[in-house]
Amino acid sequence: MRRVRLCLEYDGTNFAGFQKQTGTGLRTVQGVLEEALARLTGEGIKIVGAGRTDKGVHALGQVVHFDTCSSIPVERFPAALNGLLPPDLVVLSAALADTSFHARYGAVGKRYSYLILNSRRPTALWRSRCYQYPYSLDLTAMRLAVQFFHGEHDFQGFSATGSSAQSTVRRIFSFDIDEQGDWICFSVTADGFLYKMVRLMVGTLLEVGRGKMRPQQVKEILDRGERGEGGPALPPQGLYLVKVYYPGEEKGMFLDRVWPIS
C-alpha cells in the first residue's frame, strides 16, 4: 500500500464543486477523479482533498491524497490520469507521500485569489473566470479595511452556515489587493478558511470600496463575530484555490497566480 499525492488544476465552471455527492448524478471533481483512478488501477480508491471548493470555484493547485496497491510508478500517474480525465481537470504532478501525509489535516496554509473585472463592460474570454463589478471603487479605503483582516481573529462574522469547523479562529498571513487597469485581484493566504470566508471578506471590501461601509466596520464585524453584518458573499466564478502549503516545503513549482505573464 502506497500513499500518493496529486496536485490538480481545474476549471470549476462545469463541476458541482469538489466533493462527491453520491446518488445525485452531479459531476464533481472528486467523483470524476475517483472514476479515472478506478479505471487506471482497478481499485475502488477514495481521495482526500485539501479543500472542498464550491460549485464554479477554480483551482490552480488543489492537493489530494489517496492510498493504492497499484504498482504503477508514481511518475506515470499524471500522464496516465490526464489521458482518462476530461480536459477541465488536469493532474499537474504526482509524488509518493509518507503514510502520515494528509492532504486536508496536514495543510498549514492555503492561498486563494478572487479576480474582479471592475467595469460596466462584460467580458467574453473571462466570463466564467472573474466577477464583473460595475461600480467605482475607492482602492485607498479598501486597502485601509484589508489591514484589519491581518493576523489571528475569530472569523465567525465572515463565515456562512454550513461549515463543519470546530473553531472559527483563523490566522491571515497576507491579504493583497493588486490592480491593473480595470482588473483587481485579491489574494489571501491563511492557515485555513471558514465556509465562504474569502467570498464574504472580498464582498465586504467591495462595500467599503463603494462607500457603503467604513473601513473600520471590518474591525467591528470581526470583534462582534455576528454573521450577516458584512457585504454579500460574491459569486464563485471569480474564486481560485491557488496553493496549499505543507510543513517544510518550498514555494511550489506551479503557477501561484491567476494570470500567467506580467
Next chain:
Amino acid sequence: MRRVRLCLEYDGTNFAGFQKQTGTGLRTVQGVLEEALARLTGEGIKIVGAGRTDKGVHALGQVVHFDTCSSIPVERFPAALNGLLPPDLVVLSAALADTSFHARYGAVGKRYSYLILNSRRPTALWRSRCYQYPYSLDLTAMRLAVQFFHGEHDFQGFSATGSSAQSTVRRIFSFDIDEQGDWICFSVTADGFLYKMVRLMVGTLLEVGRGKMRPQQVKEILDRGERGEGGPALPPQGLYLVKVYYPGEEKGMFLDRVWPIS
C-alpha cells in the same frame, strides 16, 4: 443612415471563425452578431470586420462597422446588443463613425498575440486559450530569429494558400517575446497579415527554439519566398486578435494584452 463602429471581444472556442458561411448552419461571429442586430433594429444589417479570424481564434479588440437607419442612440448599442448576444461574444464599445470609415480597408495596423504554455503538463483553465508545447526552447535563438521579421518583407514564405491578398508584402512594426515561468507570449504588430501568417511565424520560431532550424533560416525563407519551408502553422486556440489600429487614434482603452494583471 448612420455608420456605427463596434469593438468586440470574443472567445473563439465555439465559433467556426469570424466570417459568415451562409447555408452551412455554422456558428460564426458575423452570423451571431448580424442576428442580434436584426433583432435589435429590425433591419437586415451586414457587418464588415477588420480581420477574419479563423475557427478557434480569440479577439480582445476586433472592430466591425455597419450602416443602420435605426434611431437607437449609439451609446445604447453595447448594453442592448450584449443583452441579445451569447456570453462568448461581447460588444465592448460603440461609436458613430464617418461614412468614410471602413473597419477593414481603413485599418493601418493590427496586433496579434500567440500564447504558449511551454510545459509537458496540460492546463485545465487555459486549455482553449493557449497552445501547450512540451519541448525545451532556446529563447536566445528565438530572439535572434525574430529580428529578421522586423520591417518590410515579402511574407509569401509565411503564408498559407487561401489568402485573397493582392500583395504579400507586409511591414512588421514590433514582434516581442515575453516569457514568465513556463508561459511565453509572442506579440506582433504589423500593417496587415497574410492568411495564417502569425501561426506560421510563431511555428517557425518554435522550430528555431527547439534547435531544428537556425535563426538565419528565417531570413532565408523571407528571401526565397517559398511556402512550406518554415515550421508548421500552430493551432488556433493560442491566437488572439488584440487590437486594430486606425489613423490618428490613440492607444485603445481596452485590454491590449492576453492576461489582465501583471
